[in-house]
Amino acid sequence: MATKYGSKKTEVDGHTFDSKAEARYYEQLKWLLANKEIRSFRLQPRYTLLESFKKNGKTFRKTEYIADFEITHLDGSIEVVDVKGYETPVFALKRKLFEKLYPDHKLSVVTYNKTHGWIELDKLKKIRKKVKKNE
Secondary structure, three states: EEOOOOOOOEEEEEEOOOHHHHHHHHHHHHHHHHHHOOEEEEEEEEEEOOOOOOEEOHHHHHHHEEEEEEEEEOOOEEEEEEOOOOOOHHHHHHHHHHHHHHHHHHEEEEEEEOEEEEEHHHHHHHHHHHEEEEO
């Protein structure tokens, strides 16, 4: 079944991923773990961006960011990874809040590109902009 962004849900090892790219990244993480290149990884870690609160008798639910993966590297550093085809306005806001609230965690937004393989989405955007400028 395709999602509203055109990606196809994919199941691997009993886990359902939002896209084939996300499932492919999971496979890569399993390989890195098996080859002792990372310490561990988690699926869909949750990070609170705003606690719930009340105002004028109305309760506002907490706002969370649910990433695709959290990787603990061999040196103990934590990298949070989101696999995206492109950045939505909601994600851009959540990314900004995450960066402010979790300064010790590296946030990587990656995509898979046939030419470049796994690449940070921001880097791919710069490459595309440069190519378009030179056309």
